[in-house]
Amino acid sequence: MITCFDIGGSTIKSAHARQGGEIEILDRVATPLDDFDAFAAIIAERVTWGGRTARGVSISITGVVDPASGSLKCANIPCIDGRNVAADLERVIGLPVWIANDADCFALAEATSGAGKGHRNVFGVILGTGVGGGLVIGGRIVAGAGGYAGEWGHGKALQTVVGQPAVEIPHFACGCGQRGCVDTVGGARGMERLHHVLCGEVLPSTDIIASWRKGEAKASRTLEIYLELVSVPLALTLNIIGSSIVPVGGGLSNVPELIAALDREVRRRTLRSAADPLLVKAELTTEPGLIGAATVGFQEIAHA
Known part of the structure; x- marks a missing residue:
């Protein structure tokens, strides 16, 4: 024990x-x-x-x-x-x-007992207040317990001109000390920040998502930009590490339409042509x- x-x-x-x-x-x-x-x-x-x-x-x-x-x-x-x-x-x-x-630990749990069971290379993604990740290969955390591998949320990775029509998005300051990190837009607080910049509204992420589900124009524009900003660095990460499944946890994982939309955007940007979803909701709730x-x-x- x-x-x-x-x-x-x-x-x-x-x-x-x-x-x-x-x-x-x-x-x-x-x-x-x-x-x-x-x-x-x-x-x-x-x-x-x-x-x-x-x-x-x-x-x-x-x-x-x-x-x-x-x-x-x-x-x-x-x-x-x-x-x-x-x-x-x-x-x-x-x-x-x-x-x-x-x-x-989230990624390891999903790889051994959850959505990643049976996959050798599993990348667990957290989309909660912020963005996190963990890489498990052969049932073991890469770089040993507590290392920095899998931290795709940090580093100057974001585009500054995105969408159709194109819009300029500033590189926001990140808590890690850098600017332009995925963490600044990829989590719930980041989505709220993005909506404020694009639409001039201060709304919680739950309201933004509810409006997006209804097809409301401002929220739809925010999610269009959000999906492009997040999917590009995530697709690049998967091109590098080669994971065959990406369990998603955190509060935003509870929005199935969002995970499905992000999965579509990621798969069309990865080199590997995958017929089945790569991004799936984590099983171990x-x-x-x-x-x-x-x-x-x-x-x-x-x-x-």
Whole structure:
């Protein structure tokens, strides 16, 4: 058994796992943002929950681990930002600790237990508040747990002149410090930003999508530009990595028409001619972070 965690800026979710796809949910608590001792205590308490002792701890987290130094970049949880969290937690609980990025865990869960099962090369895409991704080849996260592979949402990738008739779109500043990243337009907040620039309206993404579904002209223009801006770098990414399936998670994945439209735009821009959809809604709608974290842990034990 291992204890697995899915940690975000608001909550820590925990579970016991006997194998990757089978988890027993423990609880959900608020994430201590500024107190590492309190953060570590939550992890330590759940390792022995119910009188059982885990073989190790596996964590899916919102952040990335530098593969060389082990240092975690996690801006929304200040008490662990810049720490070698695995090593620090190991000293507290006396067990091995493995940490992986949450998008990587999502991709791994989908590759082993979800929409990507049976595919060797799976690229998991998150279209939520922002944009994320994780690459799994041969059932393993590429670049190891917590690496930067799959982060297609960052880098100066966006076109500035798009649509018919053409319109000029500025390169927006991104939270990563660059400008023109897919993350600035590809998630729900990005769609809202794009709609404001194009149409002068401040609307939540849910309203934009509802109007698009009805064929409203302004929303349709926003989605036309959105689809072109997002599909071009995603198609390029797939040309490079060669994935045969792309499970999509995050809030925008709950709009089937949007995923279908994005899939059509991506497939017509990729070199590989695919008759079947590449982009599909993720199958694991319940706790993919915990399932992915558990899978990471059992893989690490098996390869120890």
